[in-house]
Amino acid sequence: MTLSVTLLSIACVLTTICLCASVYFNVKHGVIILRMQDSIERSLDILDIKYKNISDILETPVFFDSVEVRQVLSEIQDARNSILYVANSLTDVNDNDQGEMQDGN
Numbered sequence: 001m002t003l004s005v006t007l008l009s010i011a012c013v014l015t016t017i018c019l020c021a022s023v024y025f026n027v028k029h030g031v032i033i034l035r036m037q038d039s040i041e042r043s044l045d046i047l048d049i050k051y052k053n054i055s056d057i058l059e060t061p062v063f064f065d066s067v068e069v070r071q072v073l074s075e076i077q078d079a080r081n082s083i084l085y086v087a088n089s090l091t092d093v094n095d096n097d098q099g100e101m102q103d104g105n
Contacts, residue, residue: 040090043090044087044090044091047083047086047087048087050083051080051083051084051087054076054079054080054083055080057076058073058076058077058080
């Protein structure tokens with residue numbers, strides 16, 4: 001009878017140790033995920049501001065029509081489109097994850 005109590009005690013101690021390790025790593029990874037989410041949201045806010053600024057610049061009329069000016073405007077448009085692509089790809093990942101979660105429920 002004491003052998004079964006000893007084995008049961010050992011099993012409880014090992015289970016408690018595993019539970020503590022699991023809680024530690026879950027909290028650690030949860031904090032990392034929350035920090036990453038905050039940095040992505042800040043980056044998206046910055047991208048929105050930059051996209052608006054570049055769009056405002058592209059809307060101003062240009063009175064000097066040379067090849068170099070058109071090339072610069074084309075590069076600015078490409079940069080604006082790249083910003084939009086990055087912002088959309090970051091938000092699409094978030095939207096896809098939420099859609100999968102809703103489909104799973």
